[in-house]
Amino acid sequence: MIGTLSIVGLGPGPARWLTPEASEALCAATDIVGYATYVGRMAERPGQVRHVSDNGAEIERARHALSLAVSGRQVVIVSGGDPGIFAMAAAVFEAIETGPEIWRALDVKVVPGITAMLAAAARMGAPLGSDFCVINLSDNLKPWPLIEKRLALAAEADFVIVLYNPASRARPDQAKNAFAHLRKYRAATTPVIFAAAIGREDEQVALSCLGEADPVPVDMRTLIIIGSSATRIVPRANGAYWVYSPRKTERPAC
Amino acid sequence: MIGTLSIVGLGPGPARWLTPEASEALCAATDIVGYATYVGRMAERPGQVRHVSDNGAEIERARHALSLAVSGRQVVIVSGGDPGIFAMAAAVFEAIETGPEIWRALDVKVVPGITAMLAAAARMGAPLGSDFCVINLSDNLKPWPLIEKRLALAAEADFVIVLYNPASRARPDQAKNAFAHLRKYRAATTPVIFAAAIGREDEQVALSCLGEADPVPVDMRTLIIIGSSATRIVPRANGAYWVYSPRKTERPAC
Numbered sequence: 439m440i441g442t443l444s445i446v447g448l449g450p451g452p453a454r455w456l457t458p459e460a461s462e463a464l465c466a467a468t469d470i471v472g473y474a475t476y477v478g479r480m481a482e483r484p485g486q487v488r489h490v491s492d493n494g495a496e497i498e499r500a501r502h503a504l505s506l507a508v509s510g511r512q513v514v515i516v517s518g519g520d521p522g523i524f525a526m527a528a529a530v531f532e533a534i535e536t537g538p539e540i541w542r543a544l545d546v547k548v549v550p551g552i553t554a555m556l557a558a559a560a561r562m563g564a565p566l567g568s569d570f571c572v573i574n575l576s577d578n579l580k581p582w583p584l585i586e587k588r589l590a591l592a593a594e595a596d597f598v599i600v601l602y603n604p605a606s607r608a609r610p611d612q613a614k615n616a617f618a619h620l621r622k623y624r625a626a627t628t629p630v631i632f633a634a635a636i637g638r639e640d641e642q643v644a645l646s647c648l649g650e651a652d653p654v655p656v657d658m659r660t661l662i663i664i665g666s667s668a669t670r671i672v673p674r675a676n677g678a679y680w681v682y683s684p685r686k687t688e689r690p691a692c
Numbered sequence: 693m694i695g696t697l698s699i700v701g702l703g704p705g706p707a708r709w710l711t712p713e714a715s716e717a718l719c720a721a722t723d724i725v726g727y728a729t730y731v732g733r734m735a736e737r738p739g740q741v742r743h744v745s746d747n748g749a750e751i752e753r754a755r756h757a758l759s760l761a762v763s764g765r766q767v768v769i770v771s772g773g774d775p776g777i778f779a780m781a782a783a784v785f786e787a788i789e790t791g792p793e794i795w796r797a798l799d800v801k802v803v804p805g806i807t808a809m810l811a812a813a814a815r816m817g818a819p820l821g822s823d824f825c826v827i828n829l830s831d832n833l834k835p836w837p838l839i840e841k842r843l844a845l846a847a848e849a850d851f852v853i854v855l856y857n858p859a860s861r862a863r864p865d866q867a868k869n870a871f872a873h874l875r876k877y878r879a880a881t882t883p884v885i886f887a888a889a890i891g892r893e894d895e896q897v898a899l900s901c902l903g904e905a906d907p908v909p910v911d912m913r914t915l916i917i918i919g920s921s922a923t924r925i926v927p928r929a930n931g932a933y934w935v936y937s938p939r940k941t942e943r944p945a946c
Contacts, residue, residue, distance in 0.1 A: 447810075454716070457806065459708035496939075522813045524939070528821025531936035535926045543929035548814035552711065552804050556701075559776045560802035567782025569842060571825035571851060579940045588823060591849040595842045597825060672789045675797035682785035685750075685778065686833045 441468075443507040443544055444514045445521040445530055447551020448476055452637040455552045463514055463549050471503040472516035472526075480516070496529035504533055504541050520553035524574045524602050554661045555600045558633035561643050563672070563680035565631060565663050570598035570683075575605075575612045586619055593623035598669060598683050601662040613656045617648060620664060624648055629665040629681050632656065645671075645679055695722075697761040697798055698768045699775040699784055701805020702730055706891040709806045717768055717803050725757040726770035726780075734770070750783035758787055758795050774807035778828045778856050808915045809854045812887035815897050817926070817934035819885060819917050824852035824937075829859075829866045840873055847877030852923060852937050855916040867910045871902060874918060878902055883919040883935050886910065899925075899933055 444463045449455035470477055471489040491499050507513045517526040527548050534541045559566045571592045575585060592599050604613040626649025634642045646654050665683065672680040698717045703709035724731055725743045745753050761767045771780040781802050788795045813820045825846045829839060846853050858867040880903025888896045900908050926934040
């Protein structure tokens with residue numbers, strides 16, 4: 439008998455952001471497939487088989503999970519954050535489209551999760567309170583000129599801009615390139631939020647501005663939120679700040 | 693003694709998408725403030741005071757909650773989906789910025805939730821798998837020409853486009869206006885997903901295309917996802933479809 443495949447979002451890390459639906463899917467699985475870091479976060483369960491792979495190689499991981507599922511296993515692929523946002527879900531459907539016909543008969547379930555931008559935004563206030571766009575800076579997936587074009591159009595549209603995967607060992611300067619490009623369109627005082635490892639022990643959140651963003655350290659785990667022209671900084675009594683993007687384009691007179 | 697204010701995301705509705713952090717915040721509150729529909733979904737707790745208000749009037753609701761919190765109460769404002777995405781969090785920080793100084797001394801916590809687009813995308817596959825933008829079509833918050841400009845630039849950038857709040861009694865034709873505008877830039881075959889009441893008993897998900905999207909009924913609870921030029925439709929063995937947006941701009945040759 440054919441099995442099932444669930445693609446489960448673990449959220450940014452801590453258990454307090456793991457939905458009950460995700461917890462149940464993890465409990466019910468016969469096989470867990472995933473990147474070692476994510477699988478390693480989960481408690482081992484008797485009788486449950488773990489299939490751990492390196493980062494990258496998403497399509498191979500997806501094919502492995504699909505093969506296990508058609509063989510009759512109840513398979514879960516784990517994904518950080520939400521599986522649909524620059525994570526495993528698109529890889530699974532790409533594998534299905536280019537794979538054997540029988541894979542299209544599988545019951546495939548996507549279990550949503552708290553994606554990094556929601557947790558990062560929550561830490562600082564409400565920077566995503568108005569229209570925004572979300573760009574994956576990883577240029578091993580698309581050419582840099584396309585990224586540059588999207589940044590320019592997003593700036594012209596005055597979207598709040600969220601950047602996922604802003605740097606890696608192979609591409610350490612992608613974020614700086616993006617900032618240099620955005621400075622042509624947006625004021626140096628535009629708020630820029632850097633967030634890493636949100637909700638975990640080594641969490642780091644920093645508020646900077648477009649004119650001074652270059653020296654802030656960035657790696658592949660960092661998420662960056664760049665304000666629109668309307669994004670506001672509100673000083674708190676304790677010396678820290680909140681950042682929010684107003685729902686209206688005109689702030690109220692009150 | 694001064695109290696606290698948490699702005700809590702309830703997710704799209706069902707308990708399986710309510711995070712443990714949100715559940716704990718709801719339990720610990722002395723006062724729950726919110727739109728009647730959201731407050732009505734929650735179990736009543738002895739000793740907990742409910743402050744129910746109509747939809748709209750977000751700033752007044754935020755001020756009421758802030759006043760309660762500075763008076764020493766442990767206040768929760770409930771919000772559908774994620775509080776930071778076109779919901780209560782921006783209203784609270786706007787109220788703080790324009791309110792009495794003492795509000796800036798409050799401990800304000802934003803508790804993230806599953807926002808509607810994540811749940812809707814999960815139902816259909818992975819339509820948000822590549823760069824996307826998120827636009828609130830509600831033009832009581834901004835002028836229609838600005839929305840039109842953002843739609844045009846988003847189309848030129850080839851973003852997947854997510855539309856929140858596409859229609860209301862006062863503005864029944866906003867979605868049709870948006871489709872008409874997008875047809876100038878994007879093919880009639882572009883996949884369009886309509887999702888309403890995701891995860892609830894009256895859930896509705898429909899797949900259409902830009903050329904045929906006009907007759908699909910739309911109300912304020914509907915979320916719309918419009919594919920990019922790269923978004924793919926994959927036929928399932930059962931006659932239904934998955935929709936996904938590939939991570940790479942070029943699909944693999946395999």
